[in-house]
Amino acid sequence: MNAALTLWGKHMVKIRRHREEAFGLLLQPVLWVVLFGVGMQAVMGDGYITFMVPGIITLSALSGSIAGGSTLLDERLRGVVKEYLVAPIPRLSVLLGNALSTVSKGLLQALVILLIGVLMGASLRFNLLGWLGGFLLVAAYSMGFAGIALGVASVTDSVGGYHALIFIFNLPMLFASNALFPLARLDEHAPLLNIVARINPTTYVVDGLRQLVFENAYFVPTDQRLPLWLCFTVVGAFATFGVWFALRFFSRSVL
Amino acid sequence: MKTEQFTIRAEGLKKTYRLGKDSVEAVKGVDLQILPHTIYALLGPNGAGKTTLLSMLTTLIQPTGGVAEVAGFDVTRDPDRIRQRIGVTFQEIVLEDDLTGREILDYHGRLYRMDKQARQRQIDTLLELVELQDASDRIVRTYSGGMKRRLELIRGLITDPEILFLDEPTLGLDPQNRANLWSYIRNLRDEKGLTLLLTTHYMDEAEALADRVGIIDQGQLVIQGRPQDLINELGADVINVTGSGDIAPYVQRLREQEFVQGLNAAERLVQIGVDNGNRRLADIVTLAGGNGFHIEDIGIARPTLGDVFLKHTGRQLRDH
Numbered sequence: 001m002n003a004a005l006t007l008w009g010k011h012m013v014k015i016r017r018h019r020e021e022a023f024g025l026l027l028q029p030v031l032w033v034v035l036f037g038v039g040m041q042a043v044m045g046d047g048y049i050t051f052m053v054p055g056i057i058t059l060s061a062l063s064g065s066i067a068g069g070s071t072l073l074d075e076r077l078r079g080v081v082k083e084y085l086v087a088p089i090p091r092l093s094v095l096l097g098n099a100l101s102t103v104s105k106g107l108l109q110a111l112v113i114l115l116i117g118v119l120m121g122a123s124l125r126f127n128l129l130g131w132l133g134g135f136l137l138v139a140a141y142s143m144g145f146a147g148i149a150l151g152v153a154s155v156t157d158s159v160g161g162y163h164a165l166i167f168i169f170n171l172p173m174l175f176a177s178n179a180l181f182p183l184a185r186l187d188e189h190a191p192l193l194n195i196v197a198r199i200n201p202t203t204y205v206v207d208g209l210r211q212l213v214f215e216n217a218y219f220v221p222t223d224q225r226l227p228l229w230l231c232f233t234v235v236g237a238f239a240t241f242g243v244w245f246a247l248r249f250f251s252r253s254v255l
Numbered sequence: 256m257k258t259e260q261f262t263i264r265a266e267g268l269k270k271t272y273r274l275g276k277d278s279v280e281a282v283k284g285v286d287l288q289i290l291p292h293t294i295y296a297l298l299g300p301n302g303a304g305k306t307t308l309l310s311m312l313t314t315l316i317q318p319t320g321g322v323a324e325v326a327g328f329d330v331t332r333d334p335d336r337i338r339q340r341i342g343v344t345f346q347e348i349v350l351e352d353d354l355t356g357r358e359i360l361d362y363h364g365r366l367y368r369m370d371k372q373a374r375q376r377q378i379d380t381l382l383e384l385v386e387l388q389d390a391s392d393r394i395v396r397t398y399s400g401g402m403k404r405r406l407e408l409i410r411g412l413i414t415d416p417e418i419l420f421l422d423e424p425t426l427g428l429d430p431q432n433r434a435n436l437w438s439y440i441r442n443l444r445d446e447k448g449l450t451l452l453l454t455t456h457y458m459d460e461a462e463a464l465a466d467r468v469g470i471i472d473q474g475q476l477v478i479q480g481r482p483q484d485l486i487n488e489l490g491a492d493v494i495n496v497t498g499s500g501d502i503a504p505y506v507q508r509l510r511e512q513e514f515v516q517g518l519n520a521a522e523r524l525v526q527i528g529v530d531n532g533n534r535r536l537a538d539i540v541t542l543a544g545g546n547g548f549h550i551e552d553i554g555i556a557r558p559t560l561g562d563v564f565l566k567h568t569g570r571q572l573r574d575h
Contacts, residue, residue, distance in 0.1 A: 006365045010354075017353050079349040086313050087366045088338035 003089035007097025011071055012104065025067055029060035029113050033120055040180075047219030053117035054209035054217065055179025057110045058202055061142045063170055064109035068102030069149025073162055076153065076253075095154075095250045099146055106142035107135075123215040130212035137212075137231065140239040141205045145169070147242020151249035177202040184224040201238040204231040262326060262418060262450040263289040263312060269320035270307050281307040283474040284321060289452060289467070294444050296465035297454040298560060300572055304474040305454035306346055306422055312452070313343045313420050326417055339367075342411030346422040346454075348403050352396040356387060356406050359395065360413055367414045374413070381409035385439055401432035408439060419443065421453040425460060437464050458560040458572060462486075470564055477567040482560060489558040489566065490516035490528025494539055497524050497552040505548040512538070519566045526562060 015022055033049070033056050041048040075081050075098075084094045118124060149165075156162055174180065176196040183203070186194040197203050208231035210217035218225070265287040272279045282304045289295045297305045310316045312325055314334035323330045326340040350359060357378060364374035382388040385405040390398065398406065404424065411419055424440070425433040441464065443449045455461055461468045462482050469479035478485065506520050509527060514535050517528030529535040532555035543550050564572040 002368055003366055006362060010362050013358070014351075014353055078351070079345055079347055080351060082315060082345055083343075083349055083363070084366070085315055086338055086341070086343045087363075088335045089366060 001093070001096075003084075003087070003093035004096035004100060007084075007094065008100040008104070011097070011101035014071075015105065021067075025063060026060070026109060026112055028063065029056050029109070030116055032056045032059070033113065033116055037120060045219065047216060049117065049120055050122040050214055050217050051182075051210070051219045052180060053113070053120075053122040054206045054214060055174065055177070055202075056117070057113045057138065057209065058141065058179060058205045059170070059174050060109040060113045061106040061138050062145050062173055062202070064106035065102055065142045065145040066149045066165065066169060068105040068146060069098075069153045070159075070162060071101060072098040072150055073153035073156065073159065077157070077159070092247075092250075095150060095246060098150055099143070099246065102146040102150065103139060103142045106146065107139060110138050110142075125213060125215045127212070133228075133232075134209050134213040137205045137208045137235050140235045141201060144201065144235070144238040144242035147239070147244070147246040150246040151242075154246070154250040154253040173200060173202050176200050177206060179203075179206050182218070182224070183207075183226075187224070201234055204234040207231055208235070261288045261324075262291045263287060263295075263324070263452060265312070265321065265323040267321035268308070268311060268318055268323050270304075270311060270316065271319045280474055282311070282318075285471075285474075285476045287323075287469065287476065287479075289450065291450050292444060292448050293466040294440065294451045294453070294464055296461040296468045297452070297471050298456070298458060298461040298468050298564070298572075299454075299471035300456055303456075303471045305456075305471055307474075308471070309420055309422050309452070309454055313341060314338060339414075340417045342414060342416035342419045344407045344411050344419075344421050344424060346426060348400075348407060350395050350403055350407065353394060355392050355394055356382070356398070357391040359406065360410055363410050364413045369414065377413050377415070381412055384442075385409055401428055401435070404428060404432070404436060405439070408436065412443070416449070418450045418452065421451065423455060424453055425455070425457070433460070440464060456572070458564070462560050468560065470560075470567060472564075472568045472570070478563070485563045486558050486560065488517060488528075489526075489562055491530050492528070492532030493517075493556050493558040493562055494527045494529060494532055494536065495524065495552075495554050495556060496527065496539065496543070496550055498543070498548055498550040499523060500549045501547040504546040505543055508542050508546065509539070512542070514538070517566065519562070519569075521565065521569060521571065526565065528558065532556075 033053065037049045037052050040052070081094060085091070152162060152165055176193060177200045178197055179202060183194065183197060186197060204226060207226045208228060211225060211228060265285055267284045267286065268282060269284050270282040272281055285308060297308065299305055311318045311330060312323055314330055314337050317331060325337045328336045330337060360378045361374055364377065382391050385408060387402060387405055390402060395403065395406070408424065425436050428436065440451060444451060465482055467479060468482045468485065470477045502520060502523070502525065506518065506525060509515055509518060509525070514529055515527055516530065519526040527539060536555065540550065540553065561572050
């Protein structure tokens with residue numbers, strides 16, 4: 001654990017030194033809220049911002065997590081991982097340290113978007129337990145993607161290939177979910193997309209967040225809330241998958 | 256089980272890589288015995304298997320055959336005990352250039368669970384040793400190549416290891432920086448009593464630095480010994496003869512001469528080890544007469560490890 005925390009601390013110091021990178025990563029979700037959100041609110045009516053902010057929080061947790069995985073890739077390609085491997089530390093602490101910093105980046109980004117969302121007029125609920133639940137959902141979702149990112153970063157040798165991965169996940173995960181459109185409408189007008197959205201873990205995080213953290217987040221009348229237990233189960237399963245995926249590929253490359 | 260005698264010992268150490276259906280034998284059964292407090296240099300061309308051998312001894316990769324012990328511990332059964340006792344620098348410069356020199360050293364010490372006081376004391380002493388104290392709070396990106404190598408050298412020393420492994424420690428450095436690094440390395444043996452295993456493809460480096468040298472070629476340790484002994488086996492002087500025509504009869508006649516102490520022949524080049532170069536030069540020229548070999552160039556030189564390499568592998572070791 002000592003080694004994992006040391007690596008985590010080092011990665012956190014490095015983020016502070018790379019402000020441009022952090023800024024770039026944040027810019028995209030900020031633009032979503034500020035430009036897309038405001039425009040759509042004008043078309044769709046009041047309450048759209050509150051509706052979409054949980055989705056953008058989730059999106060930024062996703063891109064933060066995947067970007068975090070590139071730290072491991074960078075350490076592998078530069079040979080820094082070898083320095084860890086000749087040290088008397090457990091092999092898995094290299095993965096754990098990277099997972100910690102990757103999830104931290106995801107959560108940090110999510111927090112910034114939450115603040116911007118509130119500034120733009122999203123209305124929050126004040127329920128401590130709800131907030132805790134929301135935090136757990138985002139953390140678990142972040143862990144799932146961190147796992148996928150770290151698994152890929154453990155085996156790929158190409159920075160370009162890795163970044164292509166970010167693009168493959170980024171927008172489809174957003175569009176093929178309930179983040180921007182209500183599931184009920186999808187059910188009526190786009191049944192195929194509805195099916196995809198229902199197997200996308202993003203949908204469950206977003207719906208859970210709407211119920212737990214936001215006030216009146218369903219801007220169209222709907223009784224199509226997903227049961228909270230289902231949200232936690234799906235996201236928990238996704239996080240487990242991510243951990244399994246990372247362990248499997250990390251062990252293959254390093255042990 | 257701890258065997259004290261040798262600091263590093265290997266027997267029949269092997270590494271075979273699988274590439275699809277093919278397999279590549281990077282290290283083909285190496286025996287090594289390295290005594291404490293010595294500098295041992297593995298000399299060989301690029302691709303000879305030096306780095307693979309080092310990776311097995313530093314517990315980075317697992318051998319596919321044979322046994323190896325470092326500091327008395329088995330590399331496959333007790334890797335963590337070994338890791339606590341060694342320092343390693345790699346062939347490529349492995350530094351995070353967005354951290355300062357001091358931070359890099361500090362994080363390294365933290366990985367090894369050193370307490371803050373011990374870290375600070377070690378860092379200050381070592382920075383002074385390699386004269387980096389003034390640059391220590393600068394980001395590593397601003398360091399020159401020589402400074403980076405020095406920083407890596409002392410990173411391996413923060414934890415006070417018994418054994419230091421250096422893979423091509425002076426790769427890419429200019430002569431002055433190389434000579435500096437050599438004197439730091441000698442100091443480590445003399446003052447701290449370290450055992451050092453380094454790899455190099457520079458023969459002058461092995462000659463200048465090593466107490467013992469092992470010549471490695473195509474995954475095999477061809478010969479090992481004290482550099483001066485290996486060189487002396489070739490004779491006091493080496494006469495290099497280059498020419499054209501049929502070389503075989505000439506070599507045959509040379510072999511019959513009593514004063515010839517060593518002989519290497521490769522394509523158009525014959526190297527003749529003799530007791531005294533100046534005195535034997537005339538004889539050697541005369542012997543070439545009338546048997547189809549035409550001398551184009553002739554010179555006398557003190558033999559080097561490069562000549563030792565040629566003798567034992569039949570190929571020339573090129574310096575890059």
